[in-house]
Amino acid sequence: MNSEARGSEVLYRQLASRIEGLIEGGTLGIGARVPSVRKLSEQHGISISTALQAYRVLESEGLIEARPQSGYYVRKKRSVKPQRTLALPPEPQMSLPPSTPITVHNSDMVLRVMQATSRTDLLQLGAAVCCTSHLPTQALHRSLVTAIKKYPEAGNSYDISPGTLLLRAPIARRSLDYGCALSPDDIVLTVGATEALNLCLRAVTKPGDAVAIESPTYFNVLQIIECLGLRAVEVATHPRDGIVLESLEEALERENIAACIFMPSFSNPLGASMSNESKKKMVEMLESRDIPLIEDDVWSDTCFESPRPHPAKSFDKSGNVMLVSGFSKTLAPGYRVGWVALGKWKKKVEYLKLVSSEGNPTLTSLAVAEFLEHGGYDYHLRRVRRYFAEQTQMALEGVARHFPEGTRANRPRGGHFLWIELPGQIQALDIFEDALRAGVSIAPGPIFSARQKFSSFVRLNCGYHWAEKTEMGFEILGQLVKARL
Amino acid sequence: MNSEARGSEVLYRQLASRIEGLIEGGTLGIGARVPSVRKLSEQHGISISTALQAYRVLESEGLIEARPQSGYYVRKKRSVKPQRTLALPPEPQMSLPPSTPITVHNSDMVLRVMQATSRTDLLQLGAAVCCTSHLPTQALHRSLVTAIKKYPEAGNSYDISPGTLLLRAPIARRSLDYGCALSPDDIVLTVGATEALNLCLRAVTKPGDAVAIESPTYFNVLQIIECLGLRAVEVATHPRDGIVLESLEEALERENIAACIFMPSFSNPLGASMSNESKKKMVEMLESRDIPLIEDDVWSDTCFESPRPHPAKSFDKSGNVMLVSGFSKTLAPGYRVGWVALGKWKKKVEYLKLVSSEGNPTLTSLAVAEFLEHGGYDYHLRRVRRYFAEQTQMALEGVARHFPEGTRANRPRGGHFLWIELPGQIQALDIFEDALRAGVSIAPGPIFSARQKFSSFVRLNCGYHWAEKTEMGFEILGQLVKARL
Numbered sequence: 001m002n003s004e005a006r007g008s009e010v011l012y013r014q015l016a017s018r019i020e021g022l023i024e025g026g027t028l029g030i031g032a033r034v035p036s037v038r039k040l041s042e043q044h045g046i047s048i049s050t051a052l053q054a055y056r057v058l059e060s061e062g063l064i065e066a067r068p069q070s071g072y073y074v075r076k077k078r079s080v081k082p083q084r085t086l087a088l089p090p091e092p093q094m095s096l097p098p099s100t101p102i103t104v105h106n107s108d109m110v111l112r113v114m115q116a117t118s119r120t121d122l123l124q125l126g127a128a129v130c131c132t133s134h135l136p137t138q139a140l141h142r143s144l145v146t147a148i149k150k151y152p153e154a155g156n157s158y159d160i161s162p163g164t165l166l167l168r169a170p171i172a173r174r175s176l177d178y179g180c181a182l183s184p185d186d187i188v189l190t191v192g193a194t195e196a197l198n199l200c201l202r203a204v205t206k207p208g209d210a211v212a213i214e215s216p217t218y219f220n221v222l223q224i225i226e227c228l229g230l231r232a233v234e235v236a237t238h239p240r241d242g243i244v245l246e247s248l249e250e251a252l253e254r255e256n257i258a259a260c261i262f263m264p265s266f267s268n269p270l271g272a273s274m275s276n277e278s279k280k281k282m283v284e285m286l287e288s289r290d291i292p293l294i295e296d297d298v299w300s301d302t303c304f305e306s307p308r309p310h311p312a313k314s315f316d317k318s319g320n321v322m323l324v325s326g327f328s329k330t331l332a333p334g335y336r337v338g339w340v341a342l343g344k345w346k347k348k349v350e351y352l353k354l355v356s357s358e359g360n361p362t363l364t365s366l367a368v369a370e371f372l373e374h375g376g377y378d379y380h381l382r383r384v385r386r387y388f389a390e391q392t393q394m395a396l397e398g399v400a401r402h403f404p405e406g407t408r409a410n411r412p413r414g415g416h417f418l419w420i421e422l423p424g425q426i427q428a429l430d431i432f433e434d435a436l437r438a439g440v441s442i443a444p445g446p447i448f449s450a451r452q453k454f455s456s457f458v459r460l461n462c463g464y465h466w467a468e469k470t471e472m473g474f475e476i477l478g479q480l481v482k483a484r485l
Numbered sequence: 486m487n488s489e490a491r492g493s494e495v496l497y498r499q500l501a502s503r504i505e506g507l508i509e510g511g512t513l514g515i516g517a518r519v520p521s522v523r524k525l526s527e528q529h530g531i532s533i534s535t536a537l538q539a540y541r542v543l544e545s546e547g548l549i550e551a552r553p554q555s556g557y558y559v560r561k562k563r564s565v566k567p568q569r570t571l572a573l574p575p576e577p578q579m580s581l582p583p584s585t586p587i588t589v590h591n592s593d594m595v596l597r598v599m600q601a602t603s604r605t606d607l608l609q610l611g612a613a614v615c616c617t618s619h620l621p622t623q624a625l626h627r628s629l630v631t632a633i634k635k636y637p638e639a640g641n642s643y644d645i646s647p648g649t650l651l652l653r654a655p656i657a658r659r660s661l662d663y664g665c666a667l668s669p670d671d672i673v674l675t676v677g678a679t680e681a682l683n684l685c686l687r688a689v690t691k692p693g694d695a696v697a698i699e700s701p702t703y704f705n706v707l708q709i710i711e712c713l714g715l716r717a718v719e720v721a722t723h724p725r726d727g728i729v730l731e732s733l734e735e736a737l738e739r740e741n742i743a744a745c746i747f748m749p750s751f752s753n754p755l756g757a758s759m760s761n762e763s764k765k766k767m768v769e770m771l772e773s774r775d776i777p778l779i780e781d782d783v784w785s786d787t788c789f790e791s792p793r794p795h796p797a798k799s800f801d802k803s804g805n806v807m808l809v810s811g812f813s814k815t816l817a818p819g820y821r822v823g824w825v826a827l828g829k830w831k832k833k834v835e836y837l838k839l840v841s842s843e844g845n846p847t848l849t850s851l852a853v854a855e856f857l858e859h860g861g862y863d864y865h866l867r868r869v870r871r872y873f874a875e876q877t878q879m880a881l882e883g884v885a886r887h888f889p890e891g892t893r894a895n896r897p898r899g900g901h902f903l904w905i906e907l908p909g910q911i912q913a914l915d916i917f918e919d920a921l922r923a924g925v926s927i928a929p930g931p932i933f934s935a936r937q938k939f940s941s942f943v944r945l946n947c948g949y950h951w952a953e954k955t956e957m958g959f960e961i962l963g964q965l966v967k968a969r970l
Contacts, residue, residue, distance in 0.1 A: 107836060114839070118645065132641035140640060141633055144848075148626055155625060155819040156617040160603065191676055191842040198841050206714070207692055223840040229691070334640040334847035351592060354599070355708040356683050357676040357842070362819035363629075364846050 009090060011046055012053035019054065023063055023074055034064055034072045056240075060411045062389060065305055088400050089409045092421045094244065097215035097234035097453065099251045104226040104450050110219050113432070116441040123473040126441035128268065128417050129333065130463030134387045136380050140332055140367060143375050147366035159362040161353035163189030163339075167369040171339055174372070178300070178307075179314030180323070186341045188350050189360045193298045193326040196340035198224050199356065200294040200322045201261065203348040205230055209258035212251055214243060216419075216448035216457070218268040218296065221261055225450075232450040233257060239410050239419075242272035245281055252289055259292045265309040266299035269419045269448050269459040271412030273309055280315040287320045292345070297325045301381055303414040304389035319343020327368055329415075330384055331377075335364045388416040394466040395474070402478030404485060416463040422456045426484045431458060434480045440473050494575055496531055497538035504539065508548050508559055517559045519549055541725070542573075545896035547874065550790060573885050574894045577906045579729065582700035582719035582938065584736045589711040589935045595704050598917070601926040608958040611926035613753065613902050614818065615948030619872045621865050625817055625852060628860050632851035644847040646838035648674030648824075652854040656824055659857070663785070663792075664799030665808070671826045673835050674845045678783045678811040681825035683709055684841065685779040685807045686746065688833040690715055694743035697736055699728060701904075701933035701942070703753040703781065706746055710935075717935035718742060724895050724904075727757035730766055737774055744777045750794040751784035754904045754933050754944040756897030758794055765800040772805045777830070782810045786866055788899040789874035804828020812853055814900075815869055816862075820849045873901040873948070880947040883956060887963030889970060901948040907941045911969045916943060919965045925958050 022028045035043065040051040055072050058064045065075040117127035147154065162168065168184035175182040190196040197220070205211060207229035213221055215234035225232050233255050236247035242264055251257060264274045264282070274282070286293050297311045313323035322345060326338030337360065342349050353359070371377060395418050399409050406423025422428065428444035435442050445457030460477075464470060507513045520528065525536040540557050543549045550560040602612035632639065647653065653669035660667040675681040682705070690696060692714035698706055700719035710717050718740050721732035727749055736742060749759045749767070759767070771778050782796045798808035807830060811823030822845065827834050838844075856862060880903050884894050891908025907913065913929035920927050930942030945962075949955060 111836065111839075114645065129643070132638050135641050137637060137641055141637075144633075145630070148629075152622065152626075153617050155817045156620050156622055157614070158813075158818045160599065191846075194840075195842040202712075220840065220843075227687075227837060227840045328643075332640045333643045336842070336844070336846040351596065352712060354596075355679075355705065355712045357680040357821070358705075359821070361676075361821040361846050361849050364849065 008047070008050050008053070012050045013057065013087070015040070015044060015046070015051070015054040016057040019058060020061075020063060028074050030074050032074045034074065036071050056411070059305065060413060061393060062304070088396055089403065089407045091410055092239045092408045092419060092457070094236060094238050095215045096236050097449075097451065099233055099235065099247065099254065101210040101231035101233045101255055102450050103231050104222050106222060106447060106452060107226060109452075110223060110447050113443055113447055116436060119441065122436070122439055122441040123469060124441055124464065125460045125473060125477075126443045128415070128459075128461050128463065130329075130388070130416055131465045133465065134384055135332060136371070136375065139375050139380075140371055143370035144363065144367035147363060147370045150370075151366055154362040154366055157362065158359050159365060160359040161188060162350050163360050164362065164365050164369070167337070167365045167372075168339070170369060170372040175341070179310035180341070182341045186343070186346065188340050188342065188346070188353050189365055190326075190338040190340060190353060191357060191360060192328055192336045192338040193296060193324050194220060194338065195353075195357070196324040196326070196338050197221065197261065197294065197296060198228075199349050199352045200324065200340060200345070201225070201228060201230070201259065202352055203345045204292045205258045210255050212248065212257050212260040212262075213450065214262055214267060214270070216269055216445065216454050218263060219447040221296075222447075222450055234450055237267070237270055237272055239270060240272055241278065242267055242270070242274040243278070243282065245278060245285070248282065249285060252285070252291065257291055259294060260286060261294040261296065263296040263299070264312050265297060266302065266412065266414035268299065268415065269417060269443070271410045271415055271417065271419055273413060274312075276310055279310070279312040283312050283315040283321060287316075287318050290320075293321045295321055295323050297323055298329050299415040300325070301330045302385055302388050302416065304385055304392070305413060309414075313341065316343065322349070330381060331368065331371065335368060336360075337364055337368045388414075388463070391462045391464070391466055392416055392418065395460060395462040395470075398466075398471060398474035402474045404478065404482045407481070416461065418460045418462060420458050420460060422458065422481055424485045425456050426481055427455055428458045429455070430484060431477070431480055434484075435477060438476050438480065440476055442477070493532070493535050493538070497535045498542065498572065500525070500529060500531070500536070500539040501542040504543060505546075505548060513559050515559050518555075519557045519559065521556050541896075545898065546878070547789070573881055574888065574892045576895055577724045577893045577904060577942070579721060579723050580700045581721050582934075582936065584718055584720070584732065584739065586695040586716035586718045586740055587935050588716050589707050591704075591707060591932060591937060592711060594937075595708060595932050598928055598932055601921060604926065607921070607924055607926040608954060609926055609949065610945045610958060610962075611928045613900070613944075613946050613948065615814075615873070615901055616950045618950065619869055620817060621856070621860065622817075624860050624865075625856055628855035629848065629852035632848060632855045635855075636851055639847040639851055642847065643844050644850060645844040646673060647835050648845050649847065649850050649854070652822070652850045652857075653824070655854060655857040660826070664795035665826070667826045671828070671831065673825050673827065673831070673838050674850055675811075675823040675825060675838060676842060676845060677813055677821045677823040678781060678809050679705060679823065680838075680842065681809040681811070681823050682706065682746065682779065682781060683713075684834050684837045685809065685825060685830070686710070686713060686715070686744065687837055688830045689777045690743045695740050697733065697742050697745040697747075698935065699747055699752060699755070701754055701930065701939050703748060704932040706781075707932075707935055719935055722752070722755055722757055724755060725757055726763065727752055727755070727759040728763070728767065730763060730770070733767065734770060737770070737776065742776055744779060745771060746779040746781065747797075748781040748784070749797050750782060751787065751897065751899035753784065753900065754902060754928070756895045756900055756902065756904055758898060759797075761795055764795070764797040768797050768800040768806060772801075772803050775805075778806045780806055780808050782808055783814050784900045785810070786815045787870055787873050787901065789870055789877075790898060794899075798826065801828065807834070815866060816853065816856065820853060821845075822849055822853045873899075876947045876949070876951055877901055877903065879951040880945060880959070883951075883959035884945075887959045889963065889967045892966070901946065903945045903947060905943050905945060907943065907966050909970045910941050911966055912940055913943045914940070915969060916962070916965055919969075920962060923961050923965065925961055927962070
């Protein structure tokens with residue numbers, strides 16, 4: 001970050017802090033409209049973008065909310081009051097990966113990390129999993145039992161690809177809420193989003209092909225690319241706005257890219273989201289070059305603020321975007337119910353699913369269908385979104401309390417993980433090993449990169465309820481980092 | 486068949502019929518030892534092989550049974566008395582495919598057949614599915630509910646590859662019954678056997694490699710080979726004894742084979758089973774050449790007679806055999822619970838499973854584990870084996886009643902399907918279309934071959950309870966065949 005940007009950050013944080021005082025003091029009551037961005041900029045002699053940043057800070061802290069075409073309003077306070085005196089760590093900077101293709105080899109490192117995530121003796125800040133008390137376990141069990149009663153023979157028959165209409169129909173219907181108008185016929189059910197990502201990539205690439213990915217990217221994408229014998233081309237990202245279109249365009253110009261596999265909303269691990277405008281531009285850019293986009297949208301349902309973001313698929317006019325999602329993040333990881341909405345490659349992916357695993361288990365699909373129809377999924381989503389927002393804020397403040405100066409952290413607006421840059425070029429893999437010995441599992445940055453970059457980054461899970469042991473875990477991590485400074 | 490073979494067939498069928506008369510009349514009571522093969526050969530002035538064929542006919546009809554190192558004995562009669570006056574159609578002959586590698590392209594044909602199998606307006610003689618009244622639906626539901634009660638949070642957590650020990654342990658324990666001594670550590674849980682076959686092939690091949698398959702083979706194997714960009718080398722089979730080792734050896738000598746994928750027990754669609762001696766020889770042959778064997782063993786639990794066959798894996802000393810099985814054929818197709826026991830490639834397949842679909846759904850695995858531990862799987866297997874044996878015999882007799890002379894049919898001793906050769910070089914694809922129009926779905930021979938051979942063969946499912954409509958279905962099929970003679 002240059003000194004100009006740093007100066008602007010000081011400005012908008014001061015401003016945010018002042019407005020927060022007005023809210024906390026009651027001058028700006030719940031539901032009150034705060035001054036427009038333009039007015040704020042004029043009042044304080046700052047740029048529009050600095051004013052906007054100030055509101056983004058307040059918004060990310062849940063104090064104000066944007067209403068379309070109207071402005072920002074004070075929203076009701078969070079149920080858990082964080083320590084307001086803390087200055088949060090600054091955000092990480094844009095990634096600037098080299099954009100030549102590379103063969104991926106990081107399975108051993110990923111396996112070591114994943115093995116740690118299943119150890120019950122560790123504090124789990126590694127895997128992006130969530131506290132089960134905030135999943136609708138009992139309600140989903142009831143949906144499962146209802147499904148068994150309604151369709152007593154379901155377990156006895158193959159639900160061959162594309163899978164039961166009883167689940168594809170409500171998935172399609174829900175897509176109207178986020179700007180898509182999917183038909184059940186567009187959809188193929190898969191074993192989690194993971195299987196969908198595999199099938200989509202297999203449908204549009206052959207071994208040796210180059211695939212554009214975000215830098216950093218979800219590590220499973222790297223594993224899939226490795227196992228399919230593909231090569232990765234990394235695209236630069238901005239910590240809030242996601243994929244940098246100029247970097248993508250450059251990669252498309254220079255390399256023969258067979259497909260893109262991106263997470264445009266609440267990317268993992270970065271937590272960035274592209275704007276609607278950027279998504280639209282990206283879809284058009286890829287469409288004009290006839291390069292398919294595989295869009296991993298698994299985190300959108302966890303958005304902290306309404307409305308849920310529109311996926312890139314909502315701007316797709318030619319069937320060039322494959323929208324991958326599922327219910328592992330919001331409903332039940334163990335059910336493995338994922339899906340993909342396809343355009344041009346529907347027939348191919350449906351066939352690959354048939355050949356790869358024939359079909360999904362019938363009962364789990366029917367249980368999720370039953371829950372979507374009668375279980376109160378929307379009510380549950382509202383609860384779980386609020387919960388993730390709170391836990392993420394707590395974790396961010398935990399970082400502010402315990403990590404040394406120079407630490408940076410992202411400002412996620414969905415999902416439940418933080419992307420932390422450690423100061424002084426401390427190696428995340430060292431901290432990973434130190435933390436394991438101290439009883440804490442974390443996800444080190446290099447597993448999110450084809451080139452094992454992000455060597456000073458760690459991803460911390462915020463899906464568990466913030467408790468004394470979490471506070472202690474953050475304290476331990478902070479001490480381990482300080483010890484290596 | 487040449488005239489000599491035909492003459493021998495007349496001889497052994499006459500002889501079988503005569504001995505059957507002695508059994509039916511009580512001259513040879515239950516448990517009585519029938520004359521040795523050598524004695525029979527001397528008594529009737531026929532060859533050893535003709536005498537053996539006669540006993541095989543009686544054995545396939547369940548009237549006598551072989552006891553190791555002892556000879557043939559009269560066994561208790563079947564519970565359903567078939568019409569004894571019928572002369573069953575003769576068996577098909579050995580397959581003799583060319584053994585040059587070939588790229589597979591038959592997805593369209595397979596899709597047409599599979600689409601027909603999900604039409605409820607058709608009599609389903611196509612897919613190898615079974616009557617759900619003979620699956621332990623209620624008991625398995627109870628196991629599922631018990632699993633939910635025992636592990637209320639199970640649906641909330643990923644059961645990442647290799648999958649829960651709670652299911653791998655009873656699978657390993659059961660393997661002692663069939664000559665293996667698997668450890669839970671050898672096993673990876675998969676989405677049905679289908680996913681396991683995919684992962685195993687991916688673990689040991691790369692696109693363009695040649696893979697040895699049986700001729701005919703299960704059509705899904707061809708689809709997998711097609712989708713992975715592999716080439717198929719077809720190996721000759723005998724209708725009762727399965728893979729012809731000389732043909733396999735010849736293929737291994739001539740081609741650079743990367744892997745074999747075979748169904749040595751109750752092959753689909755042929756219904757053949759290799760002897761223990763042949764399996765052992767095959768395992769040694771492949772081991773000495775360092776060529777992995779993927780053994781699809783899904784039908785062994787449906788054996789009509791005890792003991793359940795030993796898989797080739799039971800002769801594996803070096804970890805060269807990957808044993809694939811599951812519970813779709815005996816317990817619940819819709820649960821998609823499959824598994825593979827691995828040797829050398831354990832780590833690779835476990836990793837591929839992780840990357841491809843992360844893990845199996847947790848609750849269905851736990852339900853099956855619960856059923857294996859407390860649900861009476863062995864009792865259920867005895868029932869279902871008897872049922873399949875009866876239904877298959879009924880279907881065989883249905884063929885004898887309704888199909889024209891010159892029709893051939895196999896003599897399965899496990900599974901629930903018949904492999905029928907139509908007379909006069911009638912095209913199975915014509916009969917497939919005729920039958921669809923007449924409301925019956927069948928599986929035409931060419932889908933079981935990389936070269937679309939077996940053009941005059943059809944596979945008929947015998948998994949449904951024999952009823953008036955089945956009788957009518959067979960009558961219709963017989964008439965359609967006669968109409969094209």
